[in-house]
Amino acid sequence: MATIQDVAREAGVSISTVSYALSGKRSIKPSTRDRVLDAASRLGYLPHASARMLAANRSQIFAVTAPLHTDTDHSAHMVFAMEVTKAARTHGYDTLLLVDDDVSEGMRRSAASSLADGIVVLDVDAHDPRADLARSMTYPTVFIGIPADTTGLVCVDLDFEAAARLAIDTLVSAGRQRIGLVSHPLETMQRESNFPLRFRDGFAAHAAELGLEAPVAYPVEHRAHEAVAQLLAAQPDLDGLVLNTSVDVASSVTAALAEHGRSVPQDVAVIAAGVTFSTERFAVPFDTIPLDARASCSVAVDILARIVDDNLTAPETTLIPPTYITRGSVSPTGAAVTTGT
Amino acid sequence: MATIQDVAREAGVSISTVSYALSGKRSIKPSTRDRVLDAASRLGYLPHASARMLAANRSQIFAVTAPLHTDTDHSAHMVFAMEVTKAARTHGYDTLLLVDDDVSEGMRRSAASSLADGIVVLDVDAHDPRADLARSMTYPTVFIGIPADTTGLVCVDLDFEAAARLAIDTLVSAGRQRIGLVSHPLETMQRESNFPLRFRDGFAAHAAELGLEAPVAYPVEHRAHEAVAQLLAAQPDLDGLVLNTSVDVASSVTAALAEHGRSVPQDVAVIAAGVTFSTERFAVPFDTIPLDARASCSVAVDILARIVDDNLTAPETTLIPPTYITRGSVSPTGAAVTTGT
């Protein structure tokens, strides 16, 4: 591999001139700069990563901690990891993947050894141990997801409360007042994975505000059948259904409703809210308030890059406003996208 | 952060003694070593990653290239990336995630800048551009998956041909001679994603060897219905079914068969082969010849670590023998695991 030495020799200048010509941190006569650039590309020069890291005290690497719980949706997980990686690249950073039991130890290790310049935390639980860890480390860290105690942390996430409100308001505007929620399995709720809780609580709160009785069902083993039956038992005239649940459950909701003689959207209007999957290929494509991985990740990484590069401090919590995608499961119209608050 | 200097001072020895005490590359008097180890842990010392990289000319990082195609199974993808990461950790390596358009450029970049010590290539197509790239780079690289031309490459994968044979032989032993295959969508086959092709070809070849007529169906839009109908049209007495397909299709095969009045395993015995998902939660759990991500990744990473650490050369292709898991969809018995060839 060519070193900066080789480039300097080839261009007939000193090492420092090459460095400045390439980094642009001092002005270099245009003609010299061109000679250097030429030489560099002729030699296929790329700075040695570790040498640069050592001298600049920057690794240009972000660590991503992504634990795998048994009830983790791997597919959503991957999308988030990918989106973080892509966003990081636009800022000149690569991403290191930290998994599993490696997660807390990995966070500590990559910080203590200056392996990473910052950390992105995915799949955050309400009482995530990584929250305390981040507080104690004072290392640039951004959470995608919101733990119970956000003191001293920087968090980014979809505004699930607003998403729940938007879902309810949309149904109400469509004349649906008897609304139910299919949530996540109790297993997930008990782990206090943060967003299912926030969505459900936001849902319950807004329903109460509007004076609506709004039952909630927690599916078992990813089956929609019993969940739908429960809701119908609690609310026999059910005419609006909000889904904040797994793809398995959502995809069989239409069938489950059909078993009870209800069709979508005529009898029951359905909105999938705060979900990562697409409903496009469903038998009846559902209106969606997506949990947009790209948006969250790009905002989170922007913030992290700003903290590291410009060492600014960031606001504690950034909520991303929900977006509404119409696919005809509330009122049968063409697809459209609008933004809520 | 504490440096090796601090540890040396604290332990009252020289820097090099600390280095040797920690690395074990030269013998150090036990009492001194203990003093050093004490000092290090007292100071919470962890070597500065970039300094170590620069001096040792090793980054202890593997790059993982994982492109996302539109028909990519994100879930399987994630599992592979995670398993590579876990396996890498057991060898003291971290993993850098390379995605998307970044993939070829990322491979080149992480090699040319010595960012990574080696590269793991995931989701390999038959005519994957990364194969040529790897050949031209002469950088330690292992493919998980097998491209059409493996000359000069190191590849690891499940032995799909053997898996297909094992599936057929198992069905035949169970007295099923009228066998069909549900494969992947034509979209995937046309991209020449390597393993669906290898499985199908292995299936067809072994069926021909046994003198069996064995139709193949390619599902559309992840629906089992038409695929099953096609097979029944081609083979009205279908009594054995091999699934090398997506989880969406596989999970609705039982229902699709039921529509034609066939039950599993009484009328049709079913084996899911070369798949990453678990069939445990299916209505009828299928016998499985799994594409074991952990096995492939761990073998691949072992090889890569051996190439990098001990600079050995590796055999071109390592095929992982298939494993058979009984769940009662061929003959109704308890679960069991056996190994084929």
Add this chain to the structure above:
DNA sequence: CACCGTCGTCGAAGCGCTTCGAAAGTCGCG
């Protein structure tokens, strides 16, 4: 004409570690 500010470039220090060669100390044997 002496002086000063600017521009463009260079030399050298230093980032924190690994590793080579050698020094100092210890022991046993002739």
Add this chain to the structure above:
DNA sequence: CGCGACTTTCGAAGCGCTTCGACGACGGTG
């Protein structure tokens, strides 16, 4: 008692880069 062989530790070079301070050349000003 002296010498070689071994053990244990140290010093210093060097990995490839960034960055600070400084120097020479140049042109404008008093």
